[in-house]
Amino acid sequence: MKRPLPSSVFLERRSYRRRRMMDAVRLLPIFAALLFMLPLFWPTAPDTPEVPVSMSTAVIYVFLVWLMLICAAYGLWSILWSARPVDVPDPDDSDDGEVA
Amino acid sequence: MTSVNQLVAVSLAYVAFLFAIAFFAERAAARGQGGWLRSPWVYTLSLSIYCTAWTFYGAVGYAARSGMEFVTIYLGPTLVMLGWWWILRKLVRIGRAQRATSIADLISARYGKSNLLAIVVTLMAVVGVTPYIALQLQSVTLSLGAFAGPSDTGALTNPASAFWVAGGLALFTVLFGTRKLDANERHSGVVMAIAVEAVVKLVALIAVGVFVVWGIAGGVQPMLAKIDASPIGTWQIDKSRWVALTALSAVAFLCLPRMFQVLVVENDDERHLQIAAWAFPVYLMLMSLFVVPIAVVGLDILPAGSNPDLFVLTIPLAEGRAGLAGLSFLGGFSSATSMVIVATLALATMVSNHVVMPVWLNAQGREGALVSGDVRNVVLLARRASILMILGLGYLYYRFSGGGAALAAIGLISFTGVAQFLPALLGGIFWRGASRWGALAGLIIGFVVWIYASLLPSFGPDAAMSARLLAEGPWGVGWLRPQALFGIEGLDPTVHAVVWSLTLNTFAFIIGSLVTFPTPLERLQGAQFVNVFELSGQPREWHAAMATSEDLMIMAQRILGADEARKLFREEADRQGIAGHLPEPSQAFLQRLERELAGSVGAATAHAMISQLVGGASVSVEDLMAVADESAQILEYSSQLEAKSAELTRTAGQLRTANDKLTALSVQKDAFLSQISHELRTPMTSIRSFSEILRDTEGMGQVEKTKYASIIHGEAIRLTRLLDDLLDLSVLENGQVNLNVETGRLEDVLEKAVITAQASGSGALAIKRRRLNEAVSLSTDLDRLAQVFINLMTNADKYCDAEHPQLDVSVENRDGAVCVVFFDNGTPIATSERDLIFEKFARIDGTPGAGAGLGLAICREIMTRLGGDIVLDPTQDGNRFVVILPAQAALAAQ
Numbered sequence: 002m003k004r005p006l007p008s009s010v011f012l013e014r015r016s017y018r019r020r021r022m023m024d025a026v027r028l029l030p031i032f033a034a035l036l037f038m039l040p041l042f043w044p045t046a047p048d049t050p051e052v053p054v055s056m057s058t059a060v061i062y063v064f065l066v067w068l069m070l071i072c073a074a075y076g077l078w079s080i081l082w083s084a085r086p087v088d089v090p091d092p093d094d095s096d097d098g099e100v101a
Numbered sequence: 102m103t104s105v106n107q108l109v110a111v112s113l114a115y116v117a118f119l120f121a122i123a124f125f126a127e128r129a130a131a132r133g134q135g136g137w138l139r140s141p142w143v144y145t146l147s148l149s150i151y152c153t154a155w156t157f158y159g160a161v162g163y164a165a166r167s168g169m170e171f172v173t174i175y176l177g178p179t180l181v182m183l184g185w186w187w188i189l190r191k192l193v194r195i196g197r198a199q200r201a202t203s204i205a206d207l208i209s210a211r212y213g214k215s216n217l218l219a220i221v222v223t224l225m226a227v228v229g230v231t232p233y234i235a236l237q238l239q240s241v242t243l244s245l246g247a248f249a250g251p252s253d254t255g256a257l258t259n260p261a262s263a264f265w266v267a268g269g270l271a272l273f274t275v276l277f278g279t280r281k282l283d284a285n286e287r288h289s290g291v292v293m294a295i296a297v298e299a300v301v302k303l304v305a306l307i308a309v310g311v312f313v314v315w316g317i318a319g320g321v322q323p324m325l326a327k328i329d330a331s332p333i334g335t336w337q338i339d340k341s342r343w344v345a346l347t348a349l350s351a352v353a354f355l356c357l358p359r360m361f362q363v364l365v366v367e368n369d370d371e372r373h374l375q376i377a378a379w380a381f382p383v384y385l386m387l388m389s390l391f392v393v394p395i396a397v398v399g400l401d402i403l404p405a406g407s408n409p410d411l412f413v414l415t416i417p418l419a420e421g422r423a424g425l426a427g428l429s430f431l432g433g434f435s436s437a438t439s440m441v442i443v444a445t446l447a448l449a450t451m452v453s454n455h456v457v458m459p460v461w462l463n464a465q466g467r468e469g470a471l472v473s474g475d476v477r478n479v480v481l482l483a484r485r486a487s488i489l490m491i492l493g494l495g496y497l498y499y500r501f502s503g504g505g506a507a508l509a510a511i512g513l514i515s516f517t518g519v520a521q522f523l524p525a526l527l528g529g530i531f532w533r534g535a536s537r538w539g540a541l542a543g544l545i546i547g548f549v550v551w552i553y554a555s556l557l558p559s560f561g562p563d564a565a566m567s568a569r570l571l572a573e574g575p576w577g578v579g580w581l582r583p584q585a586l587f588g589i590e591g592l593d594p595t596v597h598a599v600v601w602s603l604t605l606n607t608f609a610f611i612i613g614s615l616v617t618f619p620t621p622l623e624r625l626q627g628a629q630f631v632n633v634f635e636l637s638g639q640p641r642e643w644h645a646a647m648a649t650s651e652d653l654m655i656m657a658q659r660i661l662g663a664d665e666a667r668k669l670f671r672e673e674a675d676r677q678g679i680a681g682h683l684p685e686p687s688q689a690f691l692q693r694l695e696r697e698l699a700g701s702v703g704a705a706t707a708h709a710m711i712s713q714l715v716g717g718a719s720v721s722v723e724d725l726m727a728v729a730d731e732s733a734q735i736l737e738y739s740s741q742l743e744a745k746s747a748e749l750t751r752t753a754g755q756l757r758t759a760n761d762k763l764t765a766l767s768v769q770k771d772a773f774l775s776q777i778s779h780e781l782r783t784p785m786t787s788i789r790s791f792s793e794i795l796r797d798t799e800g801m802g803q804v805e806k807t808k809y810a811s812i813i814h815g816e817a818i819r820l821t822r823l824l825d826d827l828l829d830l831s832v833l834e835n836g837q838v839n840l841n842v843e844t845g846r847l848e849d850v851l852e853k854a855v856i857t858a859q860a861s862g863s864g865a866l867a868i869k870r871r872r873l874n875e876a877v878s879l880s881t882d883l884d885r886l887a888q889v890f891i892n893l894m895t896n897a898d899k900y901c902d903a904e905h906p907q908l909d910v911s912v913e914n915r916d917g918a919v920c921v922v923f924f925d926n927g928t929p930i931a932t933s934e935r936d937l938i939f940e941k942f943a944r945i946d947g948t949p950g951a952g953a954g955l956g957l958a959i960c961r962e963i964m965t966r967l968g969g970d971i972v973l974d975p976t977q978d979g980n981r982f983v984v985i986l987p988a989q990a991a992l993a994a995q
Contacts, residue, residue, distance in 0.1 A: 055336070
């Protein structure tokens with residue numbers, strides 16, 4: 002695909018911030034998957050001498066992580082939504098970082 | 102206690118209410134007031150059809166049996182939604198760009214609009230979703246049974262009631278979803294009703310949850326203590342299932358036909374996806390928030406052996422909360438109905454678009470697309486029949502699976518079935534190399550493994566598969582045991598089926614894609630899918646000229662309906678600037694029409710219908726692609742040709758100029774011949790006459806004799822001079838002349854020339870010189886140079902037609918060369934003749950005088966021999982001959 006010549010290697014502060022927020026949006030599901038897979042390392046009842054994690058702790062952990070991820074997703078969305086340029090319909094058609 | 106009859110009445114009232122909502126929503130949309138229908142919240146709520154009766158009833162049962170594992174079914178979709186940027190964004194964009202009507206449509210469109218692939222995907226979807234439909238029947242039947250008193254238990258838990266539930270759902274779906282054929286497969290009414298149902302089921306489940314936590318357990322802290330004290334009070338998971346089920350639910354969320362319908366097909370605005378990305382996880386979290394408390398309380402207060410799948414209903418009933426139980430029933434009913442409506446609609450669309458329509462079109466033959474009559478009736482009929490068939494299959498599965506299995510287990514079988522679409526789907530949108538045969542191989546292998554390892558064993562031992570086969574493998578081949586393929590034992594059956602089916606599927610897909618070569622249309626579509634954010638527009642071309650607008654109109658009317666088709670054609674005609682209703686069948690219009698038709702009958706069918714009218718577009722694409730490689734070479738070749746042609750044009754121009762000159766010279770030569778014969782003849786005639794007089798006249802006096810002899814002598818001299826000139830020229834031209842180089846002064850040469858010229862001339866010409874400039878020393882053939890000067894002066898004397906003829910002779914220094922300028926005040930020589938005066942035999946027309954036209958030619962030859970030149974400067978008045986002296990001649994003297 003033809004790319005327009007970059008007018009400048011560095012972006013102004015606002016666009017730069019937006020792009021970093023898009024990076025965060027992209028990384029969020031990976032982070033979420035890691036957090037949700039964390040319970041795999043907890044000791045389970047039959048095969049460990051340690052005190053197994055109680056169910057209430059597990060429930061609280063899962064729902065707290067869930068809530069935190071939702072808040073993060075909402076936060077990122079609201080930042081991007083308020084910072085979206087008026088003339089561009091989609092905030093992220095370009096998928097690279099510094100120079101579009 | 103609420104009677105079953107009351108429940109049925111409430112259900113019917115609820116359905117009537119949903120109908121009213123759908124009706125008003127559609128009317129509002131038709132009037133263009135449906136802005137609120139397209140809000141991101143309605144979109145988010147419509148996604149909730151992911152949460153079926155399985156969630157509503159089954160999740161609690163799942164939690165009561167396996168603890169926290171139930172949550173994986175909601176974590177997967179949460180991850181997919183949070184990661185919207187990676188897959189969903191692209192999927193939605195492609196779905197909208199291609200106007201996909203279903204997942205089968207999208208996959209077939211990606212792989213070259215292959216109808217074979219569409220049929221395979223459709224069949225797989227029907228088979229894969231059948232257990233899921235059965236699950237809804239089972240949950241509604243069970244929930245009705247929970248309300249039934251001891252007296253009517255027998256009547257309601259038997260398959261007969263399931264049959265009535267299935268029949269009711271089928272009727273409901275037919276009435277809801279196929280009242281009319283929407284132009285773009287969007288059902289604003291249905292979506293609105295589903296959104297309302299989403300709210301009902303969420304409210305019902307939360308109400309039961311709140312009642313359980315605060316009404317029974319007595320608050321959050323006691324509830325947590327109760328959880329820890331319950332049979333599921335410690336963290337106990339099968340790690341492989343935790344990972345596999347999270348992944349499987351994520352995959353199913355993408356691949357379920359009904360999810361594709363609401364995520365992609367019903368999507369109005371891509372930005373809604375960004376809101377749903379956090380709003381839908383909120384919904385999922387709320388739906389699962391109270392699952393563990395309800396399960397724990399159910400295990401605690403209900404008698405042992407109660408079906409945990411029904412705790413959501415039986416807890417309120419046991420506590421005497423009939424109203425809450427009724428709400429809970431409605432929640433479950435909503436979950437089941439919304440899922441069944443969307444799932445069967447999505448499947449029916451696929452069946453009618455990819456199986457019935459192609460068959461029907463083929464049966465109609467070549468003229469199929471042109472037969473008059475409304476094809477929409479066929480489509481609607483096909484869809485209604487498909488709905489009945491799909492629910493019928495669901496009912497049969499319910500009957501044969503025994504209706505006793507846990508809801509969660511059935512749901513997972515279904516998930517694994519539809520997950521087989523994943524390699525073809527993701528490969529299709531991210532890998533340009535994915536090919537049709539690869540996709541087909543992957544789908545079929547994955548599907549076969551799923552049937553063998555998951556679906557058939559689910560009926561239980563000795564139902565579809567014998568217990569011996571399950572335990573020992575077919576023909577006693579141990580490594581083919583359905584639940585321990587390749588001898589790997591000890592895996593959970595679900596994990597086993599997921600891992601093997603998807604692994605073999607992906608493997609076959611990749612290998613198949615690597616070894617086959619895609620058709621041009623496939624490659625074009627592949628590029629469009631993978632680069633959907635960079636590309637827009639369709640490079641595919643129809644042979645537009647072959648279709649007439651009338652044919653297209655007839656076809657469009659049958660699919661889109663008369664009004665819709667007329668509107669479309671009029672809009673296009675306006676856009677093309679044509680008065681009237683029929684636009685030109687241009688490329689752009691055909692592509693637009695195809696997309697519009699694809700919205701109603703699917704991409705493959707629409708493509709086939711347009712092909713029938715327009716003729717082999719795919720052939721033309723193949724031609725184009727074949728030509729594409731050559732065109733670069735052709736371009737280069739043609740630019741070479743262009744250069745050559747320009748060169749030829751130049752040469753031709755030069756030849757034309759040369760030819761013109763030759764023709765002019767030939768004319769001159771003819772003129773000269775007549776001139777020379779005249780010139781020779783005149784003196785010869787007088788010589789002959791006077792010699793005859795001298796010979797024949799008797800008694801002529803001496804004076805007369807002398808006179809005649811002088812005339813003869815004079816004429817003879819003239820002839821000699823003429824012949825001398827000719828000889829001179831010939832010698833000069835042949836390069837045989839010997840130059841007699843001497844050193845002298847220009848001044849002296851000019852002086853000699855002036856004297857000679859004036860002596861032989863008429864004497865009328867006044868020659869003006871500037872002697873000061875003439876002090877130049879020369880080293881050249883001075884006599885020849887003088888001959889040139891004399892010739893120029895004599896010419897001026899002869900041809901200058903001014904009243905007082907005058908010749909200015911001056912010496913100039915021009916670009917380092919010494920020039921002698923002869924400037925007379927006569928009539929300037931015409932521009933057309935300037936080129937010719939230095940040629941031999943050139944004589945200017947209409948000038949008096951007896952020259953043979955050799956003088957200037959001789960002058961030029963002499964100057965060329967001496968290393969100089971003679972030119973005629975263009976002037977407005979008079980003639981300005983410039984003799985350019987040889988440079989070295991002047992320099993040598995200085």
